[in-house]
Amino acid sequence: EPEVTQTPSHQVTQMGQEVILRCVPISNHLYFYWYRQILGQKVEFLVSFYNNEISEKSEIFDDQFSVERPDGSNFTLKIRSTKLEDSAMYFCASSEIGRPYNSPLHFGNGTRLTVT
Amino acid sequence: EDQVTQSPEALRLQEGESSSLNCSYTVSGLRGLFWYRQDPGKGPEFLFTLYSAGEEKEKERLKATLTKKESFLHITAPKPEDSATYLCAVPSAATSGGSYIPTFGRGTSLIVHP
Structure with missing residues (x-):
């Protein structure tokens, strides 16, 4: 069964450094999302992406965050200058494709980001 | 503001002890309700979609039902391998645009003891 793959599985970085989290979505899917989950808290929406542009973003997704689909398979999330509270x-x-708001999401297994 | 509330936060069951998890929502115009299972350190795994009141879906020991205000995930004769966090999500109106974003509840952490 096709799956969403994410790399790396764990990233440790120092405060102020840039990180790029990588994802390979399922090949025939056209809507892409990033969510985050702080330890013990709920899964929170960050951003959705369709047709090579951001379709929605949350208040969390400020100027420090950016997303990109650099080629036909990868989807990346960049955090420009990490803060301790970005650990998640x-x-x-x-x-x-179709009606994204009532199509189930297929998740990867996540990247655990630790900012020290 | 759209809200998704799940209860209980945590549930401990003995193997074979059936129970139900609740997801209540306040959205204007439901556009589907989704149940996911999340194992520790993993991403949520899709279980069911329900679209209209009265609808039911089943998968092995799980049955999801939907009313106009809430959904239940019934677990019949659970086994230890059913231990996980169960998440409920509904599409809620995005503040920035005209589309809808899948919004998650906090989940119910289920532990089934052998």
């Missing part, structure tokens, strides 16, 4: 599990997800 970051999940990439994708869904099929």
